[in-house]
Amino acid sequence: MAETTARTGLTPQQWDDKFFTEYVRANRFKKYMGMDPSNVIQVKEDLTRKPGDRVTFAAARSLGGGVTGNTVLEGNETELDTRSLTVAVSPLRNAVVVTDWDDQKSAIDLRDAARPALKTWSLEKMREDCIRAFKSVPNAAGDMVSWETATAAERNAWLVANADRVQFGALVANGSSGVAATALATIDNTADKLSAALVSLAKRRAQQAKPRITPTRTKEEDEEWFVLFCNPLSFRDFALDPVVVQANRDARVRGVETNPLFTGGSLVWDGVIVREIPEMGLPLAPSATSIGQVGGILAGAGTAGIDVGFNFLCGAQALGVAWAQRLKTTTDVRDYGFRHGAGVQEIRGIEKLMFGTGASDRQNLVQQGVFTLFTAAVADA
DSSP: OOOOOTTTTSSHHHHHHHHHHHHHTSSGGGGEEEEEESSSSSEOOOOGOOOOSSEHHHHEEEOOOOTTTTOTTTTTTOOEEEEEEEEOEEEEEEEEEEEESSSOOOHHHHHHHHHHHHHHHHHHHHHHHHHHHHHOOOOOSOOOEETTOOHHHHHHHHHHHTTGGETTTOOOGGGSOOOOOHHTTTOOOOTTTTOHHHHHHHHHHHHSSSSSSOOETTTTTTOEEEEEHHHHOHHHHHHHOOHHHHHHHHHHHOOOOOHHHHHHOOOOTTTTTEEEGGGSBOOOOTOOOSOOOOOOOTTTGGGGGGGGGEEEEETSEEEEEEEEEEEEEEEEEEEETTEEEEEEEEHHHEEOEEEESSTTSSEEESSSSEEEEEEEEEEEE
């Protein structure tokens, strides 16, 4: 007698696991995400195993002190300066409805039918949450708020606290006023375009910041790297810098499929991977909440009203991603079985990691792994 067995891959749990894996793998920031604190985007899934609405990220500052020779160590120990940041999680959901089905459809069929649209929404939502987090600043209570909704006082306080982690154009002195709007207005479309020299300057300043911004490491060769996420207009200027063009022409593999002069892929300069994020090419909209409206361009903020763009030079622990519930699918049948809905939901939070440098844990917050670089971002003529 033949027995019917469940086909592999047709259970909701297996489908959800596959969907989640593909969703994370296809994310533009995926290659920089991982559980280790050395990753650019550190991921924690603590709450997938226990209840709660917040996940704590930690940072340990470099040790000072120490003794030499015959000096007694007892009584001269160095305090381990540890800091914490909690990232709140909340549900994120979306769904589509399919109608007018000729035959009765199972939940598995419906999930497959809705899969492309739901996956695209999930990818775009995470990408834009990452961009929002990169641009965010703390308010007086220490909570992160988007640049678009932050007050002038909040932006100025962020600039003063992070003076060694922010660069306005080609000159360090451009940010000396401590007023964000004033500093942005110093940026022009001649000296302040993104260039090889400016990338090297940002890298040096990140290395000299106190506490320092730690570069990430490649697993293959254990080399130290920074990653610069750019808006497309600044990436354009960088790619057209004669120094960069010559480096790619003379020092890179010459094949059409491997040289970024032809492929338009990420560029490399002075230990920095320069990666374009096309979605950062839109103007910031204070009331924008839907997909495709985040942007990374400050319209009219520079000299003579030119546009200025965000760029983010990142080392370890730039962002923190907290998952309380992995992405899973949901279904709904209503209207006498005529309308079949399929949705996705997850519980997570994404924030820029900022740790205190003052006497108390959360006092005087500074960016742990992000050096913010503002450059000219004039639109194509």
